[in-house]
Amino acid sequence: MGEEIKVIVFKLGSEEYGIEVDKVQTIERMLPITRVPKTYTFVRGVINLRGVVIPVIDLRGRFGLPEGEYTDQTRIIIVAVNDMEVGFIVDSANDVIDLHTDRIETPPEVVGGIKAKYLDGVAKIGDDRLLIMLNLSEVLNKNEIIQLESLEE
Amino acid sequence: MDMNQYLSMFIDESNDHLQSLNENMLLLEGSPNDLSIVQVIFRSAHTLKGMAATMGFEDMASLTHQMENVLDLVRNEKLAMQDFIFDTLFKGLDALESMVQDITEGGEGKADVSEIVASLQAIVRGEDPSGKGTGAAAQASASAPKVGAAIQLDEFQYSVLNQSIADGHRVLYLDVHIRENCQLKAVRAYMVFDLLERSGEVVKSSPSVQDIEQEKFEHSFSLYYITLKDPAELESQILNVSEIDKVTVMELDQESLQQMSELGSASQEAAAVAEAPAKEEAANAVTTQAEAKEQTGQKQTPQAPAAKTPSKTGGAAPSRTIRVDIERLDVLMNLFSELLIDRVRLEQLASEVQNHALTETVEHMSRVSSDLQDIVMKLRMVPVDTVFNRFPRMIRDLAKSLDKKVDLIITGAETELDRTVIDEIGDPLVHLLRNAVDHGIEPIADRISSGKPETGTVHLRAFHSGNHVFIEIEEDGRGIYRENILKTAIKKGVVTQEQASAMSDEEVNQLLFAPGFSTAEKISDVSGRGVGLDVVNAKITSLGGQVTIYSTPGKGTNFSVQLPLTLSIIAAMMVKMGSEKYAIPLSSIVETGIVRKEQIRTVHGNKMVEFRGQHIPLISLSKIFNIKDFNEHEEAETEIIVIHKGERLAALAIDEFIGQNEIVLKSLGKYLPQIKGISGATILGDGQVALILDPNVFIK
Numbered sequence: 065m066g067e068e069i070k071v072i073v074f075k076l077g078s079e080e081y082g083i084e085v086d087k088v089q090t091i092e093r094m095l096p097i098t099r100v101p102k103t104y105t106f107v108r109g110v111i112n113l114r115g116v117v118i119p120v121i122d123l124r125g126r127f128g129l130p131e132g133e134y135t136d137q138t139r140i141i142i143v144a145v146n147d148m149e150v151g152f153i154v155d156s157a158n159d160v161i162d163l164h165t166d167r168i169e170t171p172p173e174v175v176g177g178i179k180a181k182y183l184d185g186v187a188k189i190g191d192d193r194l195l196i197m198l199n200l201s202e203v204l205n206k207n208e209i210i211q212l213e214s215l216e217e
Numbered sequence: 218m219d220m221n222q223y224l225s226m227f228i229d230e231s232n233d234h235l236q237s238l239n240e241n242m243l244l245l246e247g248s249p250n251d252l253s254i255v256q257v258i259f260r261s262a263h264t265l266k267g268m269a270a271t272m273g274f275e276d277m278a279s280l281t282h283q284m285e286n287v288l289d290l291v292r293n294e295k296l297a298m299q300d301f302i303f304d305t306l307f308k309g310l311d312a313l314e315s316m317v318q319d320i321t322e323g324g325e326g327k328a329d330v331s332e333i334v335a336s337l338q339a340i341v342r343g344e345d346p347s348g349k350g351t352g353a354a355a356q357a358s359a360s361a362p363k364v365g366a367a368i369q370l371d372e373f374q375y376s377v378l379n380q381s382i383a384d385g386h387r388v389l390y391l392d393v394h395i396r397e398n399c400q401l402k403a404v405r406a407y408m409v410f411d412l413l414e415r416s417g418e419v420v421k422s423s424p425s426v427q428d429i430e431q432e433k434f435e436h437s438f439s440l441y442y443i444t445l446k447d448p449a450e451l452e453s454q455i456l457n458v459s460e461i462d463k464v465t466v467m468e469l470d471q472e473s474l475q476q477m478s479e480l481g482s483a484s485q486e487a488a489a490v491a492e493a494p495a496k497e498e499a500a501n502a503v504t505t506q507a508e509a510k511e512q513t514g515q516k517q518t519p520q521a522p523a524a525k526t527p528s529k530t531g532g533a534a535p536s537r538t539i540r541v542d543i544e545r546l547d548v549l550m551n552l553f554s555e556l557l558i559d560r561v562r563l564e565q566l567a568s569e570v571q572n573h574a575l576t577e578t579v580e581h582m583s584r585v586s587s588d589l590q591d592i593v594m595k596l597r598m599v600p601v602d603t604v605f606n607r608f609p610r611m612i613r614d615l616a617k618s619l620d621k622k623v624d625l626i627i628t629g630a631e632t633e634l635d636r637t638v639i640d641e642i643g644d645p646l647v648h649l650l651r652n653a654v655d656h657g658i659e660p661i662a663d664r665i666s667s668g669k670p671e672t673g674t675v676h677l678r679a680f681h682s683g684n685h686v687f688i689e690i691e692e693d694g695r696g697i698y699r700e701n702i703l704k705t706a707i708k709k710g711v712v713t714q715e716q717a718s719a720m721s722d723e724e725v726n727q728l729l730f731a732p733g734f735s736t737a738e739k740i741s742d743v744s745g746r747g748v749g750l751d752v753v754n755a756k757i758t759s760l761g762g763q764v765t766i767y768s769t770p771g772k773g774t775n776f777s778v779q780l781p782l783t784l785s786i787i788a789a790m791m792v793k794m795g796s797e798k799y800a801i802p803l804s805s806i807v808e809t810g811i812v813r814k815e816q817i818r819t820v821h822g823n824k825m826v827e828f829r830g831q832h833i834p835l836i837s838l839s840k841i842f843n844i845k846d847f848n849e850h851e852e853a854e855t856e857i858i859v860i861h862k863g864e865r866l867a868a869l870a871i872d873e874f875i876g877q878n879e880i881v882l883k884s885l886g887k888y889l890p891q892i893k894g895i896s897g898a899t900i901l902g903d904g905q906v907a908l909i910l911d912p913n914v915f916i917k
Contacts, residue, residue, distance in 0.1 A: 096904070096905050098797070098898070098905060098906040098907065098908065099797060100885070100889065100892065100895070100908065101841075101842035101843055101844075101892070101895075102841075102842065102843075102892050102893065102894070102895075103889055103890070103892055107889065109906075110885060110886070110889075110898055110906045110908075111906065112900045112904055112905065112906045115555055115558065115900065116883070117883045117884065117885060117886060117898045117900070117906055118886055119885060119886045119888050119889050147887060148886065148887045148888045149886060149887075149888075150886070150888045204888065206888075206890070
């Protein structure tokens with residue numbers, strides 16, 4: 065019993081990822097970021113989004129991928145989950161597609177270097193495109209981050 | 218009639234009256250023979266009764282009515298105030314408070330008050346629960362006020378009229394005849410009422426207003442009217458209304474008022490309609506319940522006199538204040554914050570563009586917006602009195618239950634604080650006060666043996682100082698003994714023996730705030746649950762304030778609470794650290810300066826600088842915050858900002874001063890965890906975010 069959902073598609077490296085459109089507030093070009101010291105390593109800092117201060121995280125850093133340079137394709141996707149507003153820095157974001165939930169399959173253990181628990185599943189779109197659906201509340205789960213950070217120290 | 222719109226007004230006013238009742242009862246307890254206080258109390262109780270009855274809260278009305286009866290005896294010197302009477306009245310007030318509370322929460326304000334009512338009635342009957350019955354005199358007078366309640370004027374209306382005469386108002390009895398050929402009697406009557414209500418209050422009319430509106434009267438009606446106007450003038454004004462045939466205006470004094478009401482009572486059966494001054498209304502039953510019901514009945518008549526009386530007895534001067542929903546003020550504040558950010562941005566743009574006209578306009582706008590800021594901030598300011606006013610009563614009860622004698626002296630109750638702070642500060646203060654009375658003030662015997670007056674004194678002071686408001690709670694009790702605290706702290710494992718011996722007195726006092734610390738050996742129901750002061754401290758810290766303890770063993774203790782004036786806009790010094798900008802709240806800055814490299818000394822591996830004759834630590838912000846493009850060690854001269862936390866000082870090494878600014882506090886969002894040393898963020902004129910430092914963290 066699936067349904068049709070709209071998904072924002074963005075890129076990290078060569079992989080394509082998807083976030084349900086109703087969790088996305090806006091997509092912005094790169095904005096000046098103020099560094100916040102003494103916080104998670106993948107938190108780039110905070111931005112001023114029309115008068116609201118919002119933390120932004122580098123999704124590459126969050127997933128342990130090598131961090132790249134910011135280009136004029138780089139975008140900040142502002143998502144709102146569990147009353148938290150957070151910006152994701154992604155390599156590019158330029159597509160919205162319709163997706164039937166039935167086509168989302170349980171992900172294999174590791175996709176593109178990202179642990180399965182951060183994923184809702186993988187959807188095949190078109191002939192050779194794979195869309196990785198993110199599990200936002202898991203990506204923003206702070207308990208796990210704290211463990212992660214303590215391991216690094 | 219829809220009562221909802223009046224409900225919030227009723228709740229607000231009831232709370233005001235309860236508060237004033239509480240305060241005046243306490244005053245009266247101090248000087249039981251001051252009848253002027255009794256008058257004030259009586260009036261408040263009376264108004265409260267009227268309002269409760271109008272709104273249909275019968276239990277409340279009947280309880281206030283009984284209290285009023287007791288007060289009436291006191292006021293007429295038929296009964297002397299005694300301890301048990303005070304206690305009973307206070308109990309009554311408590312019951313009223315909980316009823317109002319219930320109503321506030323959407324309940325019906327019902328409560329079982331029969332016990333209190335019974336003991337109040339016993340007092341009226343002159344019975345003393347201790348058995349020394351004071352006799353029949355009181356009883357006789359108890360029924361006295363009821364005489365007035367006999368006819369068309371119920372007791373309530375009668376006493377309103379009576380009171381008005383006593384207050385120097387004119388009470389008039391008007392008899393108005395409308396021309397017999399008049400087609401629109403009700404309209405003419407309405408015009409008369411309208412005219413009258415412009416310059417006074419119609420307390421009672423006959424036939425009832427409702428009947429008059431429905432033309433259920435012949436050609437005349439009569440009414441009781443309170444005004445300050447000249448009767449003759451009034452008469453001519455009424456005659457100016459078309460189709461009014463005749464007006465009789467009679468001014469009443471207390472005696473004639475009583476006669477009138479008795480007359481009415483005699484003729485009430487005969488006079489079903491008009492002409493005669495008596496009304497069709499049935500004589501009031503003398504019992505309280507019946508009266509309460511009677512008054513509830515009236516609330517259904519929109520213009521019933523009872524609905525009007527509260528505003529009148531409340532005082533003649535019209536109020537110059539309005540009540541505004543706090544949420545609207547919050548919205549106003551938020552909007553203003555946005556404006557402030559744009560203002561700073563405009564200022565910046567103007568200074569770049571260098572256009573004379575633009576600069577002038579922006580400067581003017583800045584001035585206007587600073588004035589606006591003052592006003593917006595002031596709107597949110599509330600005198601601390603709104604928190605303090607419940608303390609005298611609390612201390613009284615507390616002292617009684619602990620069998621101590623305590624005077625609470627409040628100063629600076631008019632000091633104003635931001636509403637948000639006021640809302641939060643109540644509980645911590647209650648805790649500190651309870652603590653002062655329970656742990657601070659010694660039992661009477663101990664006080665006498667140590668040569669102190671038997672009554673302990675607790676000072677509750679509020680005052681402004683700079684950008685802060687201080688609230689101090691000082692008592693002349695036993696004081697804090699270093700050894701006692703250390704003993705407990707070591708026993709509870711808060712500190713070790715070695716740590717303890719190295720601690721300064723101040724640090725020892727701060728141990729009181731450690732979680733799970735309580736010096737009271739016995740747990741009393743007042744305080745000493747061991748979850749006291751640390752909660753107080755946490756609360757006050759979360760408000761951006763701090764608590765400091767000063768104590769002299771044997772002489773007393775002072776808990777000094779420092780609070781910020783407001784929570785949302787602060788004055789700050791903007792500084793640059795390499796490419797990054799930070800804001801430091803002005804409230805924690807002592808001064809700014811420059812030190813040369815050779816002035817920096819190293820003591821035990823810590824950098825120190827000399828400041829006004831003492832050595833203070835020099836803290837490297839760039840190191841703490843990992844700032845990459847600035848390092849003060851590379852500079853021959855370093856700018857410093859001297860900050861303070863209480864008495865202690867420290868210097869922050871910074872790169873460059875930008876200047877002083879009003880900044881709007883913003884949170885960093887929910888996602889980021891608490892960061893040590895950073896209390897929030899603000900948006901600068903150029904749209905960038907700057908972090909706000911929390912300098913307190915840097916001083917240990």
